[in-house]
Amino acid sequence: xxxxxxxxxxxxxxxxxxxxxxxxxxxxxxxxxxxxxxxxxxxxxxxxxxxxxxxxxxxxxxxxxxxxxxxxxxxxxxxxxxxxxxxxxxxxxxxxxxxxxxxxxxxxxxxxxxxxxxxxxxxxxxxxxxxxxxxxxxxxxxxxxxxxxxxxxxxxxxxxxxxxxxxxxxxxxxxxxxxxxxxxxxxxxxxxxxxxxxxxxxxxxxxxxxxxxxxxxxxxxxxxxxxxxxxxxxxxxxxxxxxxxxxxxxxxxxxxxxxxxxxxxxxxxxxxxxxxxxxxxxxxxxxxxxxxxxxxxxxxxxxxxxxxxxxxxxxxxxxxxxxxxxxxxxxxxxxxxxxxxxxxxxxxxxxxxxxxxxxxxxxxx
Amino acid sequence: xxxxxxxxxxxxxxxxxxxxxxxxxxxxxxxxxxxxxxxxxxxxxxxxxxxxxxxxxxxxxxxxxxxxxxxxxxxxxxxxxxxxxxxxxxxxxxxxxxxxxxxxxxxxxxxxxxxxxxxxxxxxxxxxxxxxxxxxxxxxxxxxxxxxxxxxxxxxxxxxxxxxxxxxxxxxxxxxxxxxxxxxxxxxxxxxxxxxxxxxxxxxxxxxxxxxxxxxxxxxxxxxxxxxxxxxxxxxxxxxxxxxxxxxxxxxxxxxxxxxxxxxxxxxxxxxxxxxxxxxxxxxxxxxxxxxxxxxxxxxxxxxxxxxxxxxxxxxxxxxxxxxxxxxxxxxxxxxxxxxxxxxxxxxxxxxxxxxxxxxxxxxx
Numbered sequence: 001x002x003x004x005x006x007x008x009x010x011x012x013x014x015x016x017x018x019x020x021x022x023x024x025x026x027x028x029x030x031x032x033x034x035x036x037x038x039x040x041x042x043x044x045x046x047x048x049x050x051x052x053x054x055x056x057x058x059x060x061x062x063x064x065x066x067x068x069x070x071x072x073x074x075x076x077x078x079x080x081x082x083x084x085x086x087x088x089x090x091x092x093x094x095x096x097x098x099x100x101x102x103x104x105x106x107x108x109x110x111x112x113x114x115x116x117x118x119x120x121x122x123x124x125x126x127x128x129x130x131x132x133x134x135x136x137x138x139x140x141x142x143x144x145x146x147x148x149x150x151x152x153x154x155x156x157x158x159x160x161x162x163x164x165x166x167x168x169x170x171x172x173x174x175x176x177x178x179x180x181x182x183x184x185x186x187x188x189x190x191x192x193x194x195x196x197x198x199x200x201x202x203x204x205x206x207x208x209x210x211x212x213x214x215x216x217x218x219x220x221x222x223x224x225x226x227x228x229x230x231x232x233x234x235x236x237x238x239x240x241x242x243x244x245x246x247x248x249x250x251x252x253x254x255x256x257x258x259x260x261x262x263x264x265x266x267x268x269x270x271x272x273x274x275x276x277x278x279x280x281x282x283x284x285x286x287x288x289x290x291x292x293x294x295x296x297x298x299x300x301x302x303x304x305x306x307x308x309x310x311x312x313x314x315x316x317x318x319x320x321x322x323x324x325x326x327x328x329x330x331x332x333x334x335x336x337x338x339x340x341x342x343x344x345x346x347x348x349x350x351x352x353x354x355x356x357x358x359x360x361x362x363x364x365x
Numbered sequence: 366x367x368x369x370x371x372x373x374x375x376x377x378x379x380x381x382x383x384x385x386x387x388x389x390x391x392x393x394x395x396x397x398x399x400x401x402x403x404x405x406x407x408x409x410x411x412x413x414x415x416x417x418x419x420x421x422x423x424x425x426x427x428x429x430x431x432x433x434x435x436x437x438x439x440x441x442x443x444x445x446x447x448x449x450x451x452x453x454x455x456x457x458x459x460x461x462x463x464x465x466x467x468x469x470x471x472x473x474x475x476x477x478x479x480x481x482x483x484x485x486x487x488x489x490x491x492x493x494x495x496x497x498x499x500x501x502x503x504x505x506x507x508x509x510x511x512x513x514x515x516x517x518x519x520x521x522x523x524x525x526x527x528x529x530x531x532x533x534x535x536x537x538x539x540x541x542x543x544x545x546x547x548x549x550x551x552x553x554x555x556x557x558x559x560x561x562x563x564x565x566x567x568x569x570x571x572x573x574x575x576x577x578x579x580x581x582x583x584x585x586x587x588x589x590x591x592x593x594x595x596x597x598x599x600x601x602x603x604x605x606x607x608x609x610x611x612x613x614x615x616x617x618x619x620x621x622x623x624x625x626x627x628x629x630x631x632x633x634x635x636x637x638x639x640x641x642x643x644x645x646x647x648x649x650x651x652x653x654x655x656x657x658x659x660x661x662x663x664x665x666x667x668x669x670x671x672x673x674x675x676x677x678x679x680x681x682x683x684x685x686x687x688x689x690x691x692x693x694x695x696x697x698x699x700x701x702x703x704x705x706x707x708x709x710x711x712x713x714x715x716x717x718x719x720x721x722x723x724x725x726x727x728x729x730x
Contacts, residue, residue, distance in 0.1 A: 002443045066431075066451045066494070069501060078367045083505050084450050086431045129431070136434060140448050140505070 002144040003135070004107070007193045013100035013107055014196025017162030017222060018307045019333075021362040023106075024059030025308065026137060027051060028356070029072040029082075030090040031065055034124075034291045035349045037282030042345040047090075048075050049341050050306070050313055050353055055079050057310030061140075061360075063087060063133065083140060088115070088130040091351055093217065094154035096358035097134040097145065100196065106363045107144045109194055110134040111153040116212045117177025118152070123211060123350070124286065141360070151190055152178045156215040156355050158191065161222045164198040164257030166191050171205045171214035178213075199257040203250055205243040207231060210299035217354045218301045220247060223265065223332040226256060231301040232266035240269060267328055270319030273300040279348060292348075304352035305329070307359075312336050315343035315352045367509040368500070369472070372558045378465035378472055379561025382527030382587060383672045384698075386727040388471075389424030390673065391502060392416060393721070394437040394447075395455040396430055399489075399656045400714045402647030407710040412455075413440050414706050415671070415678055415718055420445050422675030426505075426725075428452060428498065448505060453480070453495040456716055458582065459519035461723035462499040462510065465561065471728045472509045474559055475499040476518040481577045482542025483517070488576060488715070489651065506725070516555055517543045521580040521720050523556065526587045529563040529622030531556050536570045536579035543578075564622040568615055570608040572596060575664035582719045583666045585612060588630065588697040591621060596666040597631035605634065632693055635684030638665040644713060657713075669717035670694070672724075677701050680708035680717045 008014065027047065030036050036043040054060050055077055063085035064072035072082045087095065094116075097108025113131040115122035131149070138145035159167040172178070173187055182190075188200045206214025219231045230247055233240050251264050277294035285291070302325035305314040312333050316322040322340060330338045346352050373379065392412065395401050401408040419425050420442055428450035429437035437447045452460065459481075462473025478496040480487035496514070503510035524532040537543070538552055547555075553565045571579025584596045595612055598605050616629050642659035650656070667690035670679040677698050681687040687705060695703045711717050 001446065069497070073500075073504070081366065081504055081507055082501075083448070084501055086449065132434070135438075136447075136449055139438070139446055142446055 001139045001142060004144055004146050006146070008100045008107065008109065008146060009193045009196045013102050015098060015100050015160045015162070016361045017160055017225070018359055019222070019224060020162055022058045022309050023360045023362045024061060025054050026092045026096040026358045026360060027060060027062050028087050028090040028092050029062055029064040029068050030349065031068050032089045033284035034286040035089055037279050037345070037348055043349060044071070044075060046341065046343060046345040047356060050356065051076055051080055053311050053313050053339060053341070054306065054308045054357070057308050063092070085133060085136060086129045087133060088124060088127050090349070091156070091355050092358040093156045093355045095130040095133045096137055096155065098155050098158070098195070099359070099361050100194075101361045101363065104364045106361050107146060108134060108138040108141070109146045109148055110138070112149040112151055113154065114152050114177065116154065117175065120177035121175070121213070122177060146194070148194060154212065154215065155358055156212060156217040156351070158195065159216055159220070159222055160195055160197060161225045161256060163225050164196070166195055166197040166200045167203070167216050167220060167222065167228070168200060169203045169206050169214050169216045169219070172212060172216070175213040197257065201250065201254050201256070203247045205246060207299040207301050208238070208240040208243060209297050211350055218299055218304050218352070219244070220251070221303050221305070221354070223329070225258070226260040227263045227265065227332065229265045229267045229303055229329065229332070231269055231303045233269045238272070265328060265332060267302045267325050268321045269302070270300050270317040270321050273298045273317055273344070273347065275348060298347050299350070300347055301352070304354040306353045306357045307333070307336070310336055312338045313353050314338060314340050315347065316340040317344060317347070318342065366504045366507060369509055369511050371511070373465045373472065373474065373511060374558045374561045378467050380463060380465050380525045380527070381726045382525055382590070383724055384587070384589060385527055387423045387674050388725045388727045389426060390419050391457045391461040391723045391725060392425060392427050393452050393455040393457050394427055394429040394433050395714065396433055397454045398649035399651040400454055402644050402710075402713055408714060409436070409440060411706065411708060411710040412721060415721065416441055416445055418676055418678050418704060418706070419671065419673045419722070422673050428457070450498060450501060451494045452498060453489060453492050455714070456521070456720050457723040458521045458720045460495040460498045461502055461520065463520050463523070463560070464724070464726050466726045466728065469729045471726050472511060473499060473503040473506070474511045474513055475503070477514040477516055478519065479517050479542065481519065482540065485542035486540070486578070487542060511559070513559060519577065519580065520723055521577060521582040521716070523560065524581055524585070524587055525560055525562060526590045526621060528590050529561070531560055531562040531565045532568070532581050532585060532587065532593070533565060534568045534571050534579050534581045534584070537577060537581070540578045562622065566615065566619050566621070568612045570611060572664040572666050573603070573605040573608060574662045576715050583664055583669050583717070584609070585616070586668050586670070586719070588694070590623070591625040592628045592630065592697065594630045594632045594668055594694065594697070596634055596668045598634045603637070630693060630697060632667045632690050633686045634667070635665050635682040635686050638663045638682055638709070638712065640713060663712050664715070665712055666717070669719040671718045671722045672698070672701070675701060677703045678718050679703060679705050680712065681705035682709060682712070683707065
């Protein structure tokens with residue numbers, strides 16, 4: 001593995017869309033007791049369901065801490081690779097490499113990771129194990145890596161259509177806990193140079209109470225070039241209403257890198273999902289303080305789906321909109337099977353199915 | 366990766382000779398402060414030299430603990446893969462899988478490992494990290510593994526010619542710290558079933574003061590089918606004299622699995638190599654006791670070489686026989702380059718170049 005200091009776009013490497021063909025998917029076996037209730041027992045079962053579906057059409061590589069290897073190995077299928085790797089938490093989207101492709105080969109971008117805000121408003125300290133994962137994953141895959149640790153970015157804060165358009169949120173990328181010394185224009189430029197984009201569409205905000213500073217992958221995702229799914233509510237009393245409304249206006253008034261007007265598919269949100277006292281009881285404190293309080297609203301959204309080679313795997317919450325979300329997504333992915341996985345036990349950790357996955361694009365060599 | 370409970374020979378898998386074509390080689394970045402002087406600093410440099418030579422003709426995979434990854438990565442070449450894996454010490458020969466091949470694909474055997482003797486006369490406790498490596502290495506390589514943890518065996522205690530002949534020592538395999546509940550015949554049978562052999566040649570002993578209970582890979586190695594190199598001394602006052610003499614008699618009176626008489630090439634030993642007080646000072650105690658004492662004789666032998674696709678890498682000790690050993694080996698490997706590496710800093714840990722390597726046979730898929 002070479003550790004590169006060049007720029008992907010200049011090297012002819014760009015980030016493919018998630019709906020392009022994959023080699024596989026990276027995930028992390030959950031373990032953090034202040035993120036996942038009851039020693040991550042329920043989360044592991046939910047992760048295993050997601051892993052099982054993804055592994056039917058692409059190679060899943062699951063990172064497990066030394067202490068968790070045996071548990072992961074016995075819980076997961078023979079077709080899944082479990083590799084030893086220390087981590088602070090389990091959000092592969094944000095700590096695994098963002099892969100860029102030349103069309104034939106791939107390389108991984110090793111962004112800086114600071115637990116969604118570092119000492120300003122990050123969610124845990126320290127985060128060094130997470131920050132070191134991207135490079136090690138490239139090494140394990142025998143693929144070169146771009147060293148971009150000087151720039152703080154999580155994979156969940158960006159989406160691309162693979163045709164030059166990048167989607168992100170100001171709430172996250174311009175937050176003080178990321179790259180506060182850089183202007184919006186400078187940040188946009190880095191996104192273009194590293195992901196190979198020509199146009200960045202900036203949404204203002206994401207999902208209400210999303211502790212990632214409102215990652216785009218919880219509010220809006222490309223379903224194909226020129227088409228996006230947007231998390232939506234018609235309830236004007238919900239603080240999410242104005243946030244989604246603002247996104248819709250921006251999207252409807254934007255054209256993508258190819259000059260197309262975007263087609264927006266509204267995905268209704270579930271009714272507010274709040275954590276129970278019993279669930280909070282199952283969480284360890286962090287530095288003597290609880291990480292969640294009973295009644296706290298979690299950032300539930302159907303947009304947080306993962307697109308594998310054969311499936312679209314969509315979070316379900318036991319809500320009346322669960323089925324509706326699947327029905328809306330089905331015609332948008334005519335060649336894939338749209339399936340739901342009950343994901344409350346993932347959501348308790350703060351994110352969802354998209355957040356716990358990171359696709360590895362297909363490569364020839 | 367499937368964890369198999371079947372038997373390689375019955376599945377059509379046998380262990381190829383080390384001089385057959387390799388896919389690559391597994392090694393472990395040294396770290397143990399009671400095995401390697403000065404925080405393993407000198408050993409790392411010696412390992413890196415070996416890795417560099419091997420990596421010119423095959424893929425080297427180096428296991429590094431979480432804490433050592435960055436050091437390993439910066440010390441080793443771009444063409445070397447560094448993967449995170451915890452270990453108790455750094456003897457890949459004894460803790461990495463023994464690979465068997467069908468001719469097209471390979472599988473790894475996961476023997477039980479107990480630090481060369483367990484609670485009877487093992488060299489450290491605990492040894493659980495080492496014992497877990499073989500399975501994880503198969504998982505990382507995406508190759509099926511045979512679960513044979515119920516049988517204690519180290520890779521350094523066996524050699525094969527790839528044509529049905531297995532070489533081992535009674536001193537090691539019949540020692541009370543290995544499989545004392547099994548008879549010699551039962552042990553021989555397991556070797557044949559797992560390595561795919563038809564004949565086991567039992568040497569009585571290995572190298573004097575070899576703390577592995579005298580592994581065969583320090584005293585005798587196949588250089589081609591029907592030919593072996595044997596560590597030798599003409600000094601009758603050396604306790605090694607009778608040990609090597611006994612091996613020679615057995616080898617000269619044996620035929621291999623194909624019925625050939627063995628041709629024995631004597632490799633002279635260096636003069637006794639003893640550890641200095643200064644070197645001992647650089648070693649941490651283990652449980653409050655020193656691991657070596659000044660003047661202790663180390664198990665130095667030129668037979669502890671590694672055969673890569675392009676090289677034979679031979680330990681050197683700054684002894685007048687260093688060059689002679691290379692000269693004797695050169696005509697035995699006409700298609701390879703025979704090179705020496707100064708290996709005192711590896712020897713201090715107890716073994717040598719062969720002990721720190723484990724070949725991965727070539728495979729098609």
